[in-house]
Amino acid sequence: MPTATVTAKSPSPAPATGPVTSTEAVTGTTGALRDPSAEHRPDPSIRRSMYWDMVLTRAFDKAATALQRQGELALWAPSLGQEAAQVGSAHAVGADDWIFPSYREHGVLRSRGVDLRQLLGLFRGADHGGWDTSAARVHLYTLVVGAQALPAVGYATGMAMDGIPGAVIVYLGDGATSQGEVNEALVWAASYQAPVLFLIQNNGWAISTPSGTQARVDLARRGEGFGIPGQRVDGNDVDACFTATAGALDRIRAGQGPELIEALTYRLGPHTTSDDPSRYRDQQEEAAWKERDPLLRARHSLEAEGLADEEFFAAADSAAAAFASQVREYCLAIEPPRLPDLLSQVYATPHSLIEEELASLGAER
Amino acid sequence: MAQAPIALGQAVNRALETAMEADPKVIVMGEDVGALGGVFRVTAELKDRFGADRVRDTPLGEAGIIGTAIGLALRGYRPVCEIQFDGFVFPAFNQITTQLAKLRSRSHGGLTLSVTIRIPYGGRIGAIEHHSESPEALFAHTAGLRLVSPSDPQDAYDMTLAAVACPDPVIVFEPKSLYWSKGTVNQAEADPGRASEVLNRARVLRRGDQVTLAAYGPSVPQALRAAEQLAQTGTAAEVLDLRSISPIDFAAIEESVARTGRLVVIHEAPVFFGAGAEIAARITERCFYLLEAPVLRVGGYHLPYPPALIEHDHLPGPDRIADAVRRTLEF
Ligand SMILES: Cc1ncc(C[n+]2csc(CCOP(=O)(O)OP(=O)(O)O)c2C)c(N)n1
Numbered sequence: 001m002p003t004a005t006v007t008a009k010s011p012s013p014a015p016a017t018g019p020v021t022s023t024e025a026v027t028g029t030t031g032a033l034r035d036p037s038a039e040h041r042p043d044p045s046i047r048r049s050m051y052w053d054m055v056l057t058r059a060f061d062k063a064a065t066a067l068q069r070q071g072e073l074a075l076w077a078p079s080l081g082q083e084a085a086q087v088g089s090a091h092a093v094g095a096d097d098w099i100f101p102s103y104r105e106h107g108v109l110r111s112r113g114v115d116l117r118q119l120l121g122l123f124r125g126a127d128h129g130g131w132d133t134s135a136a137r138v139h140l141y142t143l144v145v146g147a148q149a150l151p152a153v154g155y156a157t158g159m160a161m162d163g164i165p166g167a168v169i170v171y172l173g174d175g176a177t178s179q180g181e182v183n184e185a186l187v188w189a190a191s192y193q194a195p196v197l198f199l200i201q202n203n204g205w206a207i208s209t210p211s212g213t214q215a216r217v218d219l220a221r222r223g224e225g226f227g228i229p230g231q232r233v234d235g236n237d238v239d240a241c242f243t244a245t246a247g248a249l250d251r252i253r254a255g256q257g258p259e260l261i262e263a264l265t266y267r268l269g270p271h272t273t274s275d276d277p278s279r280y281r282d283q284q285e286e287a288a289w290k291e292r293d294p295l296l297r298a299r300h301s302l303e304a305e306g307l308a309d310e311e312f313f314a315a316a317d318s319a320a321a322a323f324a325s326q327v328r329e330y331c332l333a334i335e336p337p338r339l340p341d342l343l344s345q346v347y348a349t350p351h352s353l354i355e356e357e358l359a360s361l362g363a364e365r
Numbered sequence: 366m367a368q369a370p371i372a373l374g375q376a377v378n379r380a381l382e383t384a385m386e387a388d389p390k391v392i393v394m395g396e397d398v399g400a401l402g403g404v405f406r407v408t409a410e411l412k413d414r415f416g417a418d419r420v421r422d423t424p425l426g427e428a429g430i431i432g433t434a435i436g437l438a439l440r441g442y443r444p445v446c447e448i449q450f451d452g453f454v455f456p457a458f459n460q461i462t463t464q465l466a467k468l469r470s471r472s473h474g475g476l477t478l479s480v481t482i483r484i485p486y487g488g489r490i491g492a493i494e495h496h497s498e499s500p501e502a503l504f505a506h507t508a509g510l511r512l513v514s515p516s517d518p519q520d521a522y523d524m525t526l527a528a529v530a531c532p533d534p535v536i537v538f539e540p541k542s543l544y545w546s547k548g549t550v551n552q553a554e555a556d557p558g559r560a561s562e563v564l565n566r567a568r569v570l571r572r573g574d575q576v577t578l579a580a581y582g583p584s585v586p587q588a589l590r591a592a593e594q595l596a597q598t599g600t601a602a603e604v605l606d607l608r609s610i611s612p613i614d615f616a617a618i619e620e621s622v623a624r625t626g627r628l629v630v631i632h633e634a635p636v637f638f639g640a641g642a643e644i645a646a647r648i649t650e651r652c653f654y655l656l657e658a659p660v661l662r663v664g665g666y667h668l669p670y671p672p673a674l675i676e677h678d679h680l681p682g683p684d685r686i687a688d689a690v691r692r693t694l695e696f
């Protein structure tokens with residue numbers, strides 16, 4: 001287990017939440033490898049495709065951040081630095097599986113084939129959703145921290161009742177683990193042995209609150225008392241994230257009960273574009289994590305193993321640049337919603353109050 | 366078919382049985398709803414009949430009940446959740462208001478959440494703290510939810526069936542004080558016309574031309590008693606059972622007020638920011654010139670629900686209702 005790294009501005013002695021080395025790529029709760037088999041290692045084509053998605057996610061994320069700075073988005077929550085945890089885990093998710101994301105999982109959406117531009121409406125103030133959840137098998141983003149956990153467990157229970165050989169993966173932050181509902185979700189998942197994987201991206205921070213404030217034990221152990229086995233994975237090692245997730249999902253689909261993964265990563269950017277990390281965290285801490293940039297690490301390992309050449313990396317970069325260049329145009333074309341449409345979408349059945357208010361819209365104009 | 370009278374609680378039970386029989390996607394979930402049949406026995410025998418998978422004794426957590434019901438509904442199930450008592454719905458408030466009520470809108474109508482929440486509610490049962498409350502206004506304020514409250518066994522049966530069949534989330538406020546009151550119930554299969562009626566339309570229970578008494582759920586029998594009392598002194602009150610709290614059938618109230626010119630709204634919930642306030646405002650907007658007097662409200666005081674020994678002073682009974690009627694007549 002890593003030793004505690006307490007930054008100068010952390011208010012409390014934080015338990016182990018600091019940087020990890022790649023040697024502990026996939027460690028179990030007790031520090032032992034939970035899944036040492038080679039069976040779940042990503043093959044070269046998956047590794048290239050994960051790299052590709054990481055590059056595109058980052059380019060999109062940067063473009064969206066720029067759009068916010070230009071006043072075209074109300075807010076943006078960057079995924080910068082967390083691409084490996086997101087893309088690695090999401091590539092291990094099967095076609096029948098369902099994903100319940102939080103609000104920062106742009107890399108997950110990209111890996112699942114959701115057009116990332118569909119996210120922009122939410123952050124532009126034009127939409128509260130954005131994509132066809134059943135086509136992508138990705139639930140909408142949930143902004144109420146942790147509130148997606150219980151629906152995810154309920155969904156998993158339903159899949160099991162339907163005899164579907166799939167599982168649910170629910171993404172949570174380190175801060176979210178403190179929510180009562182998330183703890184309730186762990187109880188429910190264990191009680192019903194629901195086919196669900198809790199994937200916690202411990203990115204060190206919940207806005208300005210260090211993860212040590214949320215938990216006095218490694219979050220990988222958070223499931224233990226609930227009867228849910230957990231493991232910690234180096235969240236900046238995309239292959240390790242894939243392997244850990246694929247192994248866990250295989251066991252879960254085989255009916256062995258829910259599991260939990262703590263992907264130890266770092267939010268390189270601000271919490272959102274409204275945030276100012278310099279008020280609560282150290283430049284040195286950021287710099288140390290920049291050196292563990294998940295994209296660089298993935299690139300180095302592909303190069304070292306001769307799995308991709310210059311041409312491949314150049315193609316990824318130019319695909320990313322091309323994609324990013326379309327983002328602005330797409331964003332500017334987003335129409336504001338129409339009040340009558342919104343009123344019509346509240347209920348499935350006729351509701352006299354809605355009808356009255358719809359009628360009043362005409363009268364007021 | 367002629368049937369022996371059954372209690373309101375039993376009528377809900379029969380409706381659940383009918384719904385579960387008709388649709389395998391209907392599941393019942395909550396604390397102690399299985400072997401025990403719920404603390405009010407409303408789900409009695411259902412577990413024996415339909416099995417533990419469809420009648421689920423959940424862990425003890427209201428957010429868990431509603432939150433997992435949302436997930437099940439997203440998979441096409443029709444969960445019927447029991448919240449053991451009104452005062453214990455609050456741990457689920459987050460899931461109900463931030464998720465259940467909003468997901469349809471957030472998905473532009475793409476997601477359907479057919480979730481029924483049954484809440485045994487209201488006072489007059491001599492209970493300890495948290496077991497007698499009327500939190501309906503907190504939910505009525507939330508777009509995306511429907512709220513109903515039955516006042517007799519037939520409506521309880523029909524509303525339960527209608528709620529389960531409804532593609533929108535419905536909260537059924539089941540008046541605890543009426544659980545044991547009996548009536549004959551036509552235990553028919555779900556019928557869309559009847560369902561739409563009990564989820565949307567008020568009904569006139571007693572005709573009168575001097576004042577309209579509008580109530581729902583446990584306050585309906587109180588309004589009827591007040592009308593009886595008033596009749597003895599020569600005042601003819603019309604009694605309207607609103608049935609639905611969201612939406613409210615303002616057209617029916619308006620139609621009645623057009624004849625009586627006076628309106629008194631009655632509910633157990635505190636008057637301040639209660640359903641009565643909304644009704645008074647809307648009716649004033651809609652038929653200002655038809656009103657002979659301001660709309661009056663009779664309900665609970667601005668108190669945390671008081672100890673049971675004085676709950677009858679807190680709740681609107683026939684005397685307080687009749688007194689309000691006199692004040693509107695004298696205005
Ligand atoms: C219930 C709730 N409380 C507070 C907030 C405001 N808030 C948004 S994100 C956040 C921090 C969440 O931290 P974490 O779970 O670690 O996720 P991260 O942002 O690091 O991805 C807070 C406090 C919220 N959205 N929801």
Ligand SMILES: [Mg+2]
Nearest residue numbers: 173174205206
């Ligand atoms: Mg965090």
